Amino acid sequence: MxxxxxxxxxxxxxxxxxxxxxxxxxxxxxxxxxxxxxxxxxxxxxxxxxxxxxxxxxxxxxxxxxxxxxxxxxxxxxxxxxxxxxxxxxxxxxxxxxxxxxxxxxxxxxxxxxxxxxPPDLGEIELSDLIADYLEQVNENMRIAYHHRIKKDIHINSSVKLNILRIVQELVTNILKHARATHIDLSLRISAKYLVLAVEDNGCGFVAGNKYGGIGLKNIYSRAQQIKAAYKLKTQPEKGTKFIICVIIK
Known part of the structure; x- marks a missing residue:
């Protein structure tokens, strides 16, 4: 080539x-x-x-x-x-x-x-005490059993405290106004990872789909969203109502 x-x-x-x-x-x-x-x-x-x-x-x-x-x-x-x-x-x-x-x-x-x-003093008072203080103001004709089990040295931030307290107030107010109940059982459990609140009454109950907005659940849902909480409502006519909410503690 x-x-x-x-x-x-x-x-x-x-x-x-x-x-x-x-x-x-x-x-x-x-x-x-x-x-x-x-x-x-x-x-x-x-x-x-x-x-x-x-x-x-x-x-x-x-x-x-x-x-x-x-x-x-x-x-x-x-x-x-x-x-x-x-x-x-x-x-x-x-x-x-x-x-x-x-x-x-x-x-x-x-x-x-x-x-x-x-607005309560969120910084110095424990959530269990805030709830107890509120329940003392409730109508004396209503029997309320309040149980709490809390792990020591667990920090709950102010937003969670306030919204859980407001949810308790909303639930108790709705029970007093609508449930025709004679007894409320409220329990608070706080572990290293979770906060669990349960509120149960022996009232008339309701069909959840019919009274969803009327009993203030939309308000509770909004507050639950703010603290990224999960909740569940269990109720039937004439069988009372039970509300459970769970928050992950960071």
Whole structure:
């Protein structure tokens, strides 16, 4: 083979090499461009998810605020104002002892309402004590059994404390208003990994699908979401209701 032929063959292989290198470069460029597009797309998804989460949290906050305002208005109108109005109307026909009893009951209702609305001291007081303090304010005609078993030196953050306390208040309030129960059994268990709260009554029960919103479960669901808790409701007509909630302690 002549030198001319060898040079031609070499040039041909050089061009083939340049072509292959160009194709590889083009392929890598396409991969990089697609990868960058994927990163931007995923970033947009993450940002949208963050915005959706923020919106959901804000909506939950507004809902809870409106729920508390509605409850305050109902308590003032249905219990305190109505009771005080009856005292005023009947003051001329009842003796001082009966009026004194009615006034004490009205004061008790006001204390309960104030206790429910005032944020507790979450930093220094244990959750079990917060619940016990609240239960002491409940109507004395209701029998309440409160059991708690807590592992020592377990830290419960303020958000979990507040939301568990509010859930207890919501459950007990609903039992007093709707369940026609005579007994409430409440248990709190805190281990190294889990917090488990169970609230059970011997009331009339209900069909869960029919009264889901009416008994405040939406409020409880919102609070459970805030602390990433799982919960279960067990109820049947005339067989009482049992509510269990579990929180993983980090």
């Amino acid at each position: 002549s030198n001319w032929e060898n040079q031609g063959l070499l040039v041909e292989w050089i061009w083939i090499g340049i072509g292959i290198l160009s194709l590889v470069t083009l392929f890598i460029t396409i991969l990089v461009v697609n990868y960058m597009k994927s990163i931007k797309k995923n970033k947009r998804k993450v940002m949208q998810l963050v915005r959706n989460t923020q919106t959901e949290c804000w909506e939950n906050t507004l809902y809870l605020q409106e729920k508390d305002r509605k409850r305050l208005a109902e308590e003032l109108h249905d219990n305190i104002i109505s009771r005080l109005n009856l005292i005023r109307l009947n003051s001329a026909y009842r003796d001082i002892n009966e009026l004194n009893v009615d006034l004490k009951k009205s004061m008790q209702l006001i204390r309960e309402l104030s206790h429910n609305l005032t």
